[in-house]
Amino acid sequence: MRKNNAILIITLLLSLTGISQEGNIQGVITDSDGLKVPFSNIIIESLKKGTISDVDGNFTLVGVPAGNQTVTVKYIGYDDSSAEVNVKPNATSTLNFTITPKALELDGVTITSYVSGQAKALNAQKNKQNITNVVSTDQIGKFPDANIGDAIKRIPGITMQVDQGEARNIIVRGLAPQLNSVTLNGSRIPSAEGDNRNVQMDLIPADMIQLIEVSKAVTPDMDADALGGSVNLVTRTSPEGFRVSATAGSGVNYISNKKILNGSFLIGNRSNNGKFGWMLSASVNDNDFGSHNFEAEWEDEFEYNANDDEDNLEEVNVNPYAKTFEIRDYIVQRTRRSFSANLDYKLDQNNSIYFKSIYNWRDDRENRFRLEHEILDGEDIASGDFTVDSSGNLSMFPIEAKRQTKGGINNDRNQNTRLEDQRMQNYNIGGAHLINKLQIDWMAAYSKASEERLNERYLEYESEYTINYNNDSRHPLFTPVDNNDALYNSFEFGELTEENQYTEEKDFNVVANFKLPLNLFDDNNGSLKFGVKTRLKNKNRDNDFIEYSPEDSSFDLLGGIPTRDYSNPDFLAGNQYAIGSFATTEFLGQLNLNDATLFEAEDLPEEYLTANFDVDENVFSGYAMTSQQVSDKLNILLGIRLEHTSINSTGNEIIFDEDGDFEGNNSVTDKNSYTNVLPGLHLKYDLTKQTVLRFAWTNTLARPNYIDLVPFREINNEDEEIKLGNSELDPTTSMNFDVMAEHYFKSVGIISGGVFYKDIQDFIYVFQYEDENEYEVYQPFNGDQASILGFEFAFQRQLDFLPSFARNLSVYLNYTHLSSSADGIRNEDGEERTDLDLPNTAPNMFNASLAYADKKFNARLSGNYSGAYVDEIGGRAFEDRYYDKQFFLDFNAGYKFNKNLSIYVSLNNITNQALRYYQGEKSRTMQSESYGQRLAFGLKYDLFKRN
Numbered sequence: 001m002r003k004n005n006a007i008l009i010i011t012l013l014l015s016l017t018g019i020s021q022e023g024n025i026q027g028v029i030t031d032s033d034g035l036k037v038p039f040s041n042i043i044i045e046s047l048k049k050g051t052i053s054d055v056d057g058n059f060t061l062v063g064v065p066a067g068n069q070t071v072t073v074k075y076i077g078y079d080d081s082s083a084e085v086n087v088k089p090n091a092t093s094t095l096n097f098t099i100t101p102k103a104l105e106l107d108g109v110t111i112t113s114y115v116s117g118q119a120k121a122l123n124a125q126k127n128k129q130n131i132t133n134v135v136s137t138d139q140i141g142k143f144p145d146a147n148i149g150d151a152i153k154r155i156p157g158i159t160m161q162v163d164q165g166e167a168r169n170i171i172v173r174g175l176a177p178q179l180n181s182v183t184l185n186g187s188r189i190p191s192a193e194g195d196n197r198n199v200q201m202d203l204i205p206a207d208m209i210q211l212i213e214v215s216k217a218v219t220p221d222m223d224a225d226a227l228g229g230s231v232n233l234v235t236r237t238s239p240e241g242f243r244v245s246a247t248a249g250s251g252v253n254y255i256s257n258k259k260i261l262n263g264s265f266l267i268g269n270r271s272n273n274g275k276f277g278w279m280l281s282a283s284v285n286d287n288d289f290g291s292h293n294f295e296a297e298w299e300d301e302f303e304y305n306a307n308d309d310e311d312n313l314e315e316v317n318v319n320p321y322a323k324t325f326e327i328r329d330y331i332v333q334r335t336r337r338s339f340s341a342n343l344d345y346k347l348d349q350n351n352s353i354y355f356k357s358i359y360n361w362r363d364d365r366e367n368r369f370r371l372e373h374e375i376l377d378g379e380d381i382a383s384g385d386f387t388v389d390s391s392g393n394l395s396m397f398p399i400e401a402k403r404q405t406k407g408g409i410n411n412d413r414n415q416n417t418r419l420e421d422q423r424m425q426n427y428n429i430g431g432a433h434l435i436n437k438l439q440i441d442w443m444a445a446y447s448k449a450s451e452e453r454l455n456e457r458y459l460e461y462e463s464e465y466t467i468n469y470n471n472d473s474r475h476p477l478f479t480p481v482d483n484n485d486a487l488y489n490s491f492e493f494g495e496l497t498e499e500n501q502y503t504e505e506k507d508f509n510v511v512a513n514f515k516l517p518l519n520l521f522d523d524n525n526g527s528l529k530f531g532v533k534t535r536l537k538n539k540n541r542d543n544d545f546i547e548y549s550p551e552d553s554s555f556d557l558l559g560g561i562p563t564r565d566y567s568n569p570d571f572l573a574g575n576q577y578a579i580g581s582f583a584t585t586e587f588l589g590q591l592n593l594n595d596a597t598l599f600e601a602e603d604l605p606e607e608y609l610t611a612n613f614d615v616d617e618n619v620f621s622g623y624a625m626t627s628q629q630v631s632d633k634l635n636i637l638l639g640i641r642l643e644h645t646s647i648n649s650t651g652n653e654i655i656f657d658e659d660g661d662f663e664g665n666n667s668v669t670d671k672n673s674y675t676n677v678l679p680g681l682h683l684k685y686d687l688t689k690q691t692v693l694r695f696a697w698t699n700t701l702a703r704p705n706y707i708d709l710v711p712f713r714e715i716n717n718e719d720e721e722i723k724l725g726n727s728e729l730d731p732t733t734s735m736n737f738d739v740m741a742e743h744y745f746k747s748v749g750i751i752s753g754g755v756f757y758k759d760i761q762d763f764i765y766v767f768q769y770e771d772e773n774e775y776e777v778y779q780p781f782n783g784d785q786a787s788i789l790g791f792e793f794a795f796q797r798q799l800d801f802l803p804s805f806a807r808n809l810s811v812y813l814n815y816t817h818l819s820s821s822a823d824g825i826r827n828e829d830g831e832e833r834t835d836l837d838l839p840n841t842a843p844n845m846f847n848a849s850l851a852y853a854d855k856k857f858n859a860r861l862s863g864n865y866s867g868a869y870v871d872e873i874g875g876r877a878f879e880d881r882y883y884d885k886q887f888f889l890d891f892n893a894g895y896k897f898n899k900n901l902s903i904y905v906s907l908n909n910i911t912n913q914a915l916r917y918y919q920g921e922k923s924r925t926m927q928s929e930s931y932g933q934r935l936a937f938g939l940k941y942d943l944f945k946r947n
Contacts, residue, residue: 023087024434025061026349027095029053029073033944034241037099038211039124039134041074048632049525052127055211056237056344062437063517073097076126077119077748092349092434096240119748124213129627129637130682131217131694131738131754133157136210148209148233149201154849155214156794156814157229159842159866161883162915164291164332165931166202173216173756174788174818174841174869175228179702179732183232184426185356187445188223190505192422194451194541194611195707203360203424205283207247207264208338210236216756217682217696217738220623220639221513221531224678227702227734227760235340235358238277241946242269249904249938255572256331258288260936275346285336292572293328293929296476298919300878302394304381313378320878320924321394321469322476324374327577328929329566333365333417353431360424365417368406369566369582373399373467373478385466393471396481403491403558404460407585414455416589421452439515447507457498457591459583461491461558473924475574488581489559496548496555498593499608505539520628529639530624539706540614545607548599562587572912572930606662609652610714610723615706616648625680637682645703646673649727651710668711670727676701690746694754696738704729704764708780715775722771724779732782735759740792749797749810760786765825765839768875776875784824786838792816805854812849812862819843827876835877842869842883859893871917881926884916894940905937 029037036057043050044064053059061071066089072082078099085095101119124134133155149167153160160167161177169177178197182189189199211234218226244267251260261284268279298320306314337360344354376385376398386397408414413421430443465485467478480486513531520526554560558581567578593599625639650669654662678699685693707725714723740754762782771777794814800807820838827833837843844867851860865887872881892906910933917926 021066021089022063022437023066023089024092024350024437025064025069025071025085025087025095026092026434027059027097028240029057029059029075029097029099030240031078032098032100032946034239034243034946035944036237036239037075038120039127040097040099041123041127043072043074044069045072046070048629051525055213055234058432060434060439062434062439071095073099075099075119076123076744076746078102090436094349120211122744122748122750124211125750126692126742126744129635129684130215130219131696131740133214133216135212148204148206148212151206151209152201152212152214152231153864154812154847154862155212156792156847157216157790157816157845158214159845160201162886163202164330164334165289165909165915165934166334168200168202169198170201170231171840171842172214172228172231173758173790173816174820174838175702175758176840178705179227181223181226181230183223183230184358184447185235185428185445186232186443186511187426187428187447187509188507188535189233189424189426190447190449190507190537190539192424192449192451192503192505194501194503196705197703200422200424203336203362203422204233204358205264205285205336205338205360207283208235208281208340208358208360209233217698217736218680218700219637219682220625220641220678220680221529223533223535224621224641224643224676224700225702227700227732227758235342235356236266236268236279236281237342237356238268238270238279238344239944240270240274240277241944243267243279243942243944245940245942247938247940249936251934251936251938253287253289253932253934255292255930255932256288256290259286260288260934261286262936262938277344279340279342281338281340283336283338285334287334287336288332289334289931289934290332291328291330291929291931292568292577293326293330293927294476294573294577294925295324295326295328295927296322296919296925297324298473298878298924298926299323303378304383304386305379306383316388317392318388318394319392319471320473320920321375321471322473322478323377324372325476325478326373327371327573327579329369329568329571329579331367333363335363335365337361350434351431352433354429356426356428358424358426362420362422363413364420364422365415366406366420367417367585368404369579370402370404370406371579372402372404374402375399376464394469395471396466396468398464398466399478400462400464401486401491402460402462402494403488403580403582404458405583405585405588407457407459407588409455409457410586410589414589416585418453418456421454422450424449437517440512442512443509444511445507445509447509448504450502450504452503453499453501455498455500457496457588459496459588460494461583462494463491475576475925477576488563489557491558493550493555493557496550496591496593496599497545498548499543499545501541501543503539503541506537508536510534518626518628520626521630525629526627528624528626530622532622533620535619535621537617537619538615539617541612543608543611545604546593547602547604548593549602551598551600558583572932573914573928604662605665606654606715609654609665610712611707612652613707613710613712614650615709617703617706618646620644620646633686635684637680637684639680641678641680642675643678643701644673644675645731647671647709649706649710651712651725653711653713654715670711672709672727674731676731676733690744692742692744694738694740694742696736698736698738700734700736702732702734704731704780708764720775722775722777724777726780729764729780730762730782732763733761745797747798747800750794751797752794753792755791756788757790758788760788760838763822763838765822765873767826768873768879769826769830770875782824783822786820786822788818788820788838788841790816790818808852808854810851810853812847812851814847816845817843818845825873833877836873836880837870839870839873840883842866856896857894860891862890862892864888864890868918868922878920880920882918882920882922884918884922886913886915887911888913900941900943902940902942903938904940906935908934908936 040053120136121134161169182199213232264283266281270277511533518528621643623641683695742752820841846865849862871883889910894904896902915929
């Protein structure tokens with residue numbers, strides 16, 4: 001036995017030290033413009049040996065027998081390319097390829113393929129061992145998408161939640177944004193959101209990214225916290241020659257009739273000896289727009305003060321009514337900037353290093369004018385103060401009205417607006433090394449995301465009067481019984497506040513991967529890959545809140561200060577919503593709140609302390625997996641991943657006296673840790689050269705939101721609400737099964753379909769119940785079990801089989817259907833609910849586009865649809881909040897004057913799709929926010945010159 005072990009060890013050492021008659025081949029695949037071609041299929045057919053190029057077009061073949069070998073590159077939509085190389089023992093030979101698009105012969109007419117971007121995406125999808133969707137930079141440019149979020153929503157099984165009309169939060173296969181991972185060049189992107197893990201996809205311009213990979217079935221060498229999927233954004237890398245590109249554009253937002261300005265620039269090159277490559281890029285987008293909004297909160301219980309006795313409340317049976325109703329007008333300027341520098345250096349044939357970086361900076365300047373109405377009920381209303389019609393509808397009742405101006409100080413940065421300064425930066429340094437047959441790659445990455453909102457001001461005036469209520473649940477409307485009672489200038493001073501908010505998340509990653517040949521089946525490819533990763537994360541939030549009381553009586557009435565009528569006859573949410581007059585933003589911005597002779601300041605810790613926290617989360621992981629080519633058709637990838645998570649969280653507990661006034665606070669710290677073992681299996685079967693069958697069994701997890709983990713307690717006596725953290729939350733885990741079939745057309749296209757199932761344990765929801773004091777309590781809890789069953793279908797193809805000009809048409813279609821269930825969710829009475837889907841699970845998602853393109857002209861009409869889904873669970877079905885269905889229709893076109901210069905035009909949101917939430921049932925609007933259309937146009941210049 002000892003002799004056999006010694007022989008095995010000696011054999012392994014000899015293979016690593018290179019005493020053999022084998023060598024290695026390394027190279028890079030580029031297209032005719034010198035751009036890297038990712039995920040190419042590189043094979044030595046005589047040896048049945050092959051590999052796939054990485055995202056930067058690099059490939060390595062190890063353990064190749066010495067002598068002359070013929071290597072072939074195969075790529076959908078491109079001609080095969082072959083070359084001979086002399087492999088020397090214990091050495092690495094270099095072999096680079098340039099591939100060219102394939103020309104199609106149709107009825108005697110030769111058509112050169114223009115779909116290189118689509119080809120790159122489909123090759124990536126076909127050659128990947130796991131289930132993946134890929135969008136290339138060329139494809140991104142064919143859609144009218146300014147940010148990465150809007151580009152990603154075109155992928156099957158993905159929908160987006162919007163913010164101010166731009167796609168922000170990603171939902172993959174029905175899983176909420178915080179349940180998906182987003183990486184940049186393989187490094188996790190931190191979140192600037194204060195209370196969740198959502199990555200702001202609208203922070204990153206689309207023209208800074210060259211490739212988007214969405215892995216719906218993760219492999220063991222990937223982070224496991226990807227319940228829905230993992231999205232990897234790849235920045236532009238250096239070309240194999242000189243490249244310069246620039247875009248300059250403008251446009252108009254129809255909601256504001258104000259400008260859109262955008263520009264981008266990139267330049268890159270590679271040294272004459274091919275060792276050093278660099279790429280610098282920058283992008284800027286300045287967008288003046290806004291939104292028109294109305295919101296309502298619904299109630300189905302109504303109490304009043306009987307016989308002028310505050311302790312004798314009686315209940316009236318009424319139909320559901322809007323307890324609060326708001327009209328909101330947003331004026332927004334969003335300026336997005338991005339800078340990137342990528343460098344790579346080839347030390348020798350076996351060793352290379354790289355540096356990748358990106359800095360995204362977005363200024364979001366916002367003014368908001370809000371007219372709020374809240375019904376006076378309970379002890380504040382007597383029997384003669386309201387009326388109920390014969391159908392049981394409340395038709396008249398007294399309300400408290402508030403007119404609030406939101407803004408900021410007057411300086412060069414804030415400009416009398418609330419300035420939300422969001423930044424995300426990411427820096428990677430890494431390398432790839434080949435030591436005989438051992439491939440090593442490593443990376444160290446630092447990322448930081450932050451959100452700062454300084455000197456955010458609110459000035460509010462209030463009044464009480466009686467309104468008529470229209471009882472239209474889709475478009476509720478409150479109108480004064482007597483207009484004289486509701487005159488804006490008689491509104492009395494309510495409050496003046498200023499707050500500062502800062503949220504920061506830092507992420508440090510170190511990862512090392514090792515790969516060796518391991519052939520468990522004779523004469524076929526096989527490998528063993530293993531690695532370790534450490535991720536150190538800190539997230540903290542530091543807010544404050546101060547209320548100011550004016551010493552000057554001129555503040556007493558709204559009519560005593562500068563005001564402006566902000567009503568808009570073209571209010572997109574409905575021209576019946578006239579918002580009226582408010583304090584001007586200029587007046588609010590110039591107030592010197594630090595002057596003690598003008599304002600008395602009061603710090604209100606109860607307004608912000610529970611929102612402040614500090615969390616350290618450290619994840620230590622390791623994995624091992626093997627990929628084996630069992631036969632010419634079947635590939636197996638089998639492995640296991642181990643992740644250990646350690647969390648240390650600090651929050652604040654607010655203490656109140658017997659009267660409910662703030663008395664003090666305590667800092668509370670808690671620790672938690674857990675370990676997850678996550679096996680995985682992927683099968684890929686090539687039924688034919690164009691048809692692929694796949695199966696995957698994976699195990700993934702999702703860690704709780706930071707704010708949910710913090711042991712905080714927040715009591716809102718005015719609203720009679722209590723919010724609690726839960727440091728004992730378990731991570732959500734999921735066992736996933738995927739079956740997929742893909743057929744790739746020779747003329748660059750695909751038809752695919754598949755079924756997937758997720759068995760989810762310990763999902764997290766907010767439990768709502770009433771305590772003994774009849775306060776509403778909100779606390780995150782683990783549910784029991786949930787499941788998702790779904791199927792996907794996709795079809796895209798150039799219609800080259802049609803006659804004449806119609807052969808230049810192409811179709812892009814995909815549809816995803818989901819059904820879900822969730823167990824263990826309890827209502828406010830502690831009873832388990834059986835009527836719920838898993839939150840954020842859109843049942844239907846659909847993309848469609850029809851495009852035309854020839855050598856000069858291209859045009860595309862694109863539609864994106866997602867069905868309604870429950871977004872937030874209330875204490876009972878009546879209180880559940882739903883994200884309504886949405887359908888976006890966009891158009892874009894372009895014309896190429898020559899190979900380098902082109903123009904483009906796009907029109908977004910042709911359907912004027914509003915963001916809409918509803919409460920309990922579809923007809924009961926909670927929020928409706930409209931954005932209007934956006935027109936953009938400009939010039940593009942792109943120059944390539946191979947070395």
